[in-house]
Amino acid sequence: MLHTAFLGLGAIGAPMARNLAARPDVATALWNRTGEKARAVAAQVPGADGRVRVATTPADAARGAELVLTCLPTSREVESLLDGNDGLLAGMARGSVLVDCTSGDPASSRRIAARLAERGIGFVDAPVSGGTIGAEQAKLTVMCGGDAATVERARAALSAFGSKIVHCGPIGAGHALKAVNNALLAIHVWTTGEGLATLERAGVRADVALDVINASSGRSNSSMNLFPERVLTRAFPRTFRLALLDKDLRIAADVAREQGVPSPVFQLTSELFRLARLALGDEADHVEAVKLIEQWAGVEIGGER
Ligand code: NDP
Numbered sequence: 001m002l003h004t005a006f007l008g009l010g011a012i013g014a015p016m017a018r019n020l021a022a023r024p025d026v027a028t029a030l031w032n033r034t035g036e037k038a039r040a041v042a043a044q045v046p047g048a049d050g051r052v053r054v055a056t057t058p059a060d061a062a063r064g065a066e067l068v069l070t071c072l073p074t075s076r077e078v079e080s081l082l083d084g085n086d087g088l089l090a091g092m093a094r095g096s097v098l099v100d101c102t103s104g105d106p107a108s109s110r111r112i113a114a115r116l117a118e119r120g121i122g123f124v125d126a127p128v129s130g131g132t133i134g135a136e137q138a139k140l141t142v143m144c145g146g147d148a149a150t151v152e153r154a155r156a157a158l159s160a161f162g163s164k165i166v167h168c169g170p171i172g173a174g175h176a177l178k179a180v181n182n183a184l185l186a187i188h189v190w191t192t193g194e195g196l197a198t199l200e201r202a203g204v205r206a207d208v209a210l211d212v213i214n215a216s217s218g219r220s221n222s223s224m225n226l227f228p229e230r231v232l233t234r235a236f237p238r239t240f241r242l243a244l245l246d247k248d249l250r251i252a253a254d255v256a257r258e259q260g261v262p263s264p265v266f267q268l269t270s271e272l273f274r275l276a277r278l279a280l281g282d283e284a285d286h287v288e289a290v291k292l293i294e295q296w297a298g299v300e301i302g303g304e305r
Helices: 013-021 037-045 058-062 075-080 105-117 131-136 148-158 173-201 208-211 221-231 244-258 264-280 287-299
Strands: 002-007 026-031 052-056 067-070 096-101 122-125 140-147 162-169
Touching: 002 013, 002 058, 002 148, 002 244, 013 037, 013 067, 013 131, 026 037, 026 058, 037 052, 058 173, 067 148, 075 105, 096 105, 096 148, 105 122, 105 173, 122 148, 122 173, 131 140, 140 148, 140 173, 148 162, 162 173, 173 208, 173 221, 173 244, 173 264, 173 287, 208 221, 221 287, 244 264, 244 287, 264 287
Parallel strands: 002 026, 002 067, 026 052, 067 096, 096 122, 140 162
Antiparallel strands: 122 140
């Protein structure tokens, strides 16, 4: 039996934890700041037979766990759970591993890893892509940073929700790759929005434009999936908060700057999504950034004529 803990049961953390807890060879302690979410996830795992428990504190969750998984908004929240009598460090044993599935930042991860190493505890940054549906279907891609042996140990838990688990490099490599991936997502959402708003103004309907773009070289996941399913339908489901994509863009822009790579598009896109977050609020979905473009252009993409 592999003993694990999972902390952070938000939009993506909850389905990841559910899949982990459902594994018959895994015992899981669940902790969430708002306790009823942990109780709800525990109740959703049928036939757990005492393998799943709800923990009262991070330390309580970590006690006895070989692998402790976190999925929080940013690295700041992960660091905030480490200290104090109730903190993770009070519960984690020498030889255990913290597997951080947060889309965090590389510098914080290296700092956290150094603190854990002083106590003989391993660290892997293991952010995910694939969205909430990928998490439900256990089809996430997991980007791991850390030494090879520790990543191998983490794999036992990550395979419960990840179908593609890639060792990307040293500690922080997973977080750097995730931030760049999401910067590309944001660029595609924004530029597809600008393109379709322009075409609407020029008299081309968005569905016609997407039909052509998706058979041509301008296509992307945004044009093929996000716009048809979320913008043209005006559904804008809330699956991945704009505030979190804003955070990812800032990480990508910071990493590029730290590495001395000229990155005008990352920097500009980061500013644009910050504006969108300020305009639309922290609970808006990332695709809703398009509403700002629509407002500026005075058109609704896919709207009635
Ligand atoms: P949510 O905002 O839905 O959930 C955040 C979670 O963090 C909640 O469990 C919340 O607890 C907890 N939390 C927030 N602040 C604190 C704190 N100070 N102390 C303890 N717990 C805290 O986020 P997501 O689940 O969407 O995202 C989690 C991570 O995964 C982020 O880094 C995100 O970028 C990444 N991600 C998300 C994807 C998605 O599609 N949603 C896709 C890929 C990556 P509470 O319930 O009490 O508020």
